[in-house]
Amino acid sequence: MSRLFIQLGAEGFLLGVLETLYMTVVSTAAAYVIGLPVGVLLRITDKDGLRPMPWLNRIVGFLVNILRSIPFIILIVALIPVSRAIVGTSIGNGAMIFMLIVAAAPYVARMVESSLKEVDGGVIEAARSMGAGTFTIIWKVYLPEARPSLIVGAVISTVTVLGYSAMAGTIAGGGLGAIAVTQARPSNAEDVIWLCVALIVIIVQVIQELGMLLARKTDRRLRSGGRKKKSSDGADLKTTETNS
Amino acid sequence: MIELRHITKEYASKEGTTLALDDVSLTVNDGEIFGIIGLSGAGKSTLVRCINLLERPTHGKVCIDGEELTAIGKKRLHVIRRNVGMIFQSFNLLEQRTAEGNIRFPLEIAGVRRRAAEARAKELLELVGLTEKAKSYPSQLSGGQKQRIAIARALALNPKYLLCDEATSALDPATTDSILQLLRRINRELGVTIVVITHEMRVVERVCDRVAVLDSSKIVEEGAVSDVFSFPQSEIAKQLIIPELIRSAEGGGGKKLRLVFHGETADSPIISKLAIECGVAVDILYADTKRIDGKTFGHMVISLPQDGEEEKVRRFLEQHQVSFKEEV
Numbered sequence: 416m417s418r419l420f421i422q423l424g425a426e427g428f429l430l431g432v433l434e435t436l437y438m439t440v441v442s443t444a445a446a447y448v449i450g451l452p453v454g455v456l457l458r459i460t461d462k463d464g465l466r467p468m469p470w471l472n473r474i475v476g477f478l479v480n481i482l483r484s485i486p487f488i489i490l491i492v493a494l495i496p497v498s499r500a501i502v503g504t505s506i507g508n509g510a511m512i513f514m515l516i517v518a519a520a521p522y523v524a525r526m527v528e529s530s531l532k533e534v535d536g537g538v539i540e541a542a543r544s545m546g547a548g549t550f551t552i553i554w555k556v557y558l559p560e561a562r563p564s565l566i567v568g569a570v571i572s573t574v575t576v577l578g579y580s581a582m583a584g585t586i587a588g589g590g591l592g593a594i595a596v597t598q599a600r601p602s603n604a605e606d607v608i609w610l611c612v613a614l615i616v617i618i619v620q621v622i623q624e625l626g627m628l629l630a631r632k633t634d635r636r637l638r639s640g641g642r643k644k645k646s647s648d649g650a651d652l653k654t655t656e657t658n659s
Numbered sequence: 660m661i662e663l664r665h666i667t668k669e670y671a672s673k674e675g676t677t678l679a680l681d682d683v684s685l686t687v688n689d690g691e692i693f694g695i696i697g698l699s700g701a702g703k704s705t706l707v708r709c710i711n712l713l714e715r716p717t718h719g720k721v722c723i724d725g726e727e728l729t730a731i732g733k734k735r736l737h738v739i740r741r742n743v744g745m746i747f748q749s750f751n752l753l754e755q756r757t758a759e760g761n762i763r764f765p766l767e768i769a770g771v772r773r774r775a776a777e778a779r780a781k782e783l784l785e786l787v788g789l790t791e792k793a794k795s796y797p798s799q800l801s802g803g804q805k806q807r808i809a810i811a812r813a814l815a816l817n818p819k820y821l822l823c824d825e826a827t828s829a830l831d832p833a834t835t836d837s838i839l840q841l842l843r844r845i846n847r848e849l850g851v852t853i854v855v856i857t858h859e860m861r862v863v864e865r866v867c868d869r870v871a872v873l874d875s876s877k878i879v880e881e882g883a884v885s886d887v888f889s890f891p892q893s894e895i896a897k898q899l900i901i902p903e904l905i906r907s908a909e910g911g912g913g914k915k916l917r918l919v920f921h922g923e924t925a926d927s928p929i930i931s932k933l934a935i936e937c938g939v940a941v942d943i944l945y946a947d948t949k950r951i952d953g954k955t956f957g958h959m960v961i962s963l964p965q966d967g968e969e970e971k972v973r974r975f976l977e978q979h980q981v982s983f984k985e986e987v
Contacts, residue, residue, distance in 0.1 A: 537747055537749050538753060540747070544713060545740060545741065546765075547737070548737060551768055555768070559756070562755060635798065
């Protein structure tokens with residue numbers, strides 16, 4: 416066992432886990448506050464959307480693409496002065512969260528946009544035929560109908576942000592990534608690196624499993640198991656009989 | 660009353676403009692079931708969407724109860740749409756809501772209170788005969804059940820009009836009949852004026868009072884179903900109504916008469932009488948009877964002997980009040 420491993424102890428690793436979770440959860444949540452409306456905007460201003468506005472769609476889409484194409488490690492460096500101006504500091508977990516939000520929000524926007532694209536156009540048309548306005552359709556049709564897909568998107572986004580958060584060490588932030596990269600690597604403490612890896616894998620697994628479970632549980636399209644789904648008008652009687 | 664006046668709809672694409680509707684005018688009277696029939700691509704779906712302005716016509720006026728929809732603002736249009744229910748070929752139910760939740764949806768949009776909306780949903784579930792399916796999700800329902808829920812949803816706000824866009828095209832014949840019966844009941848009992856878009860003559864026969872035939876973006880024929888059915892004028896109407904008749908009229912030599920029987924004439928043995936009283940032999944090329952609006956309608960194509968007995972036959976048919984038309 417390396418000296419660093421003993422020095423960190425259970426508390427050191429626990430702090431790493433908590434810092435990683437803290438950065439991930441806070442920045443993903445904040446990224447959704449920005450990314451969700453932007454994703455909705457991208458969807459409805461699309462040429463086949465509720466309010467086609469090609470120029471606005473193109474401008475916002477272009478900004479999103481630019482932010483998405485910058486590698487995160489470079490974005491960190493580029494954002495140092497911006498972070499100092501906005502957050503007041505360019506180091507530590509606070510600055511890292513700011514940078515994660517900037518990186519994740521456009522990613523989230525695209526995720527949301529693609530989830531909303533899965534909503535059947537016919538359902539939107541039906542809502543329009545009932546006299547629903549744009550806001551009502553977003554709130555009562557797009558978001559609820561896309562819910563399972565949005566949850567899956569949120570899981571993927573969270574895992575991506577968790578991966579990014581491992582780079583926090585580069586600006587003196589904390590978390591498991593920082594422990595592995597800035598503390599364990601220079602002192603060759605391989606056991607520390609591998610424990611960090613193992614902990615991150617466990618966290619990702621837990622997020623993934625819980626998220627998918629939630630998505631499945633809330634998806635009404637899959638509620639009935641395969642065979643019963645196709646029961647015709649006549650067959651229902653039989654089902655009731657067997658149940659009682 | 661729904662009035663469409665000189666409706667033209669063009670779609671711009673890279674290859675140029677496509678004309679989906681070409682100067683279409685029609686009037687749907689209160690209380691009737693009006694059919695619009697045509698082959699796919701004729702512009703039927705675009706036409707029905709112009710009624711509630713889901714598609715905005717390029718030119719022309721749409722008026723509902725005298726109010727010109729093409730001239731009013733969005734807010735007012737939303738209010739008017741609540742008076743015009745619509746159902747679709749693919750049902751278009753919200754997959755993440757129960758049947759009851761789907762029926763409550765338009766009530767929520769209109770700002771009806773939850774308690775009142777629930778009561779109304781219950782009534783409608785009863786009307787369409789699916790009370791026990793209130794808590795089922797669309798994925799647990801059959802096609803016919805989904806369309807019943809869609810009908811209940813479309814009727815939630817007590818609309819005066821109901822638009823049906825190929826509402827039975829995805830259903831099997833038996834289910835189609837039960838949905839058509841339901842539509843008819845809604846028309847008779849609730850007084851809802853219904854516009855039915857379809858490519859199936861059967862649907863028009865079963866429920867419609869009047870029908871317009873749409874071909875290549877234009878209305879080529881319009882009238883009472885029994886008239887259009889008895890003597891279709893346009894090629895497309897003949898093709899839709901009696902495809903076998905066209906084929907039968909094509910072959911063979913000699914004069915051909917198409918006889919149309921309705922009411923009592925359909926039930927008496929006209930041809931036997933013709934043979935006995937006129938002493939002519941006729942060759943039956945095609946025969947079919949259908950029931951429209953509770954009355955029996957029959958079509959028959961006969962081939963006449965060539966030797967000048969045609970006049971006799973004509974006189975006989977006139978005497979017995981059988982409508983006929985010479986086919987070439």
